[in-house]
Amino acid sequence: MELWYFGNIVKKAKEANKVVNRTSGSSYFVSASNAGSVSVISASETVATTKDIAFASRSKVIIDFSCKIAVTGGVANLTAKTYVDGTALTYQPVLYCAGANTYVLSYHDIKGGIASGTKTIAVKLQTDANGGTIAISQAVMTVQVYIDATPGLYDPQGFTLTVIDDDEIDAAWANPSGAYFSEVELYRDTLSKNERWKRKCININSMNH
DSSP states (O other): OOOOHHHHHHHHHHHHOOOOOOOOOEEEEEEOOOOOEEOSSSSOOOEEEEEEESSSSSSSEEEEEEEEEEESSSEEEEEEEEEETTTEOOOOOEEEEEEEEEEEEEEEEEEEESSSEEEEEEEEEEESOOOEEOTOOOEEEEEEEEEOOOOOOOOEEEEEEEEETTTTTEEEOOOOOTTTEEEOOOOEEOSSSOOEEEEOOOSSOOOOO
């Protein structure tokens, strides 16, 4: 077997390794509100509401937040920031407050790819000028949790190909340890015949062809 032929087989096999994900599960809701009065100021971000959620597996969340704030002192821009495990999400809505009055800020956001474990989801508020006050239970956050069925592809570890003879190549690898691991699929073009060759390997660590 020519060296370039073996090299192409190795390249094809390494590039096309694929771990297929299959998972299922139902969604559920959690909610939180402010247990005490919240004073929103311009000097720093203030936590309006927060919730610790224990994710059993990789998840996606839809976050709905609404608050009623009494702005005092004049014109202000109220900014909301959603944090997931300490990291602010990109969407940060701003509510223009024309003066001293009561205003309602509502929005929703989505975050996927949250790893399993306990994570803190929080909404923080800040004004650019005059402050305001949110009364007890007037800042409400609802989080809908879904199983995230698209964790991506993970490569098997230690993948090797060994030429035995002109008719046999042995492949060996270590299966990924991810919770969504289902199977490894190997693909190869036969080069000379331009045919597609495929072998599914479910929960095994080696094969030959």
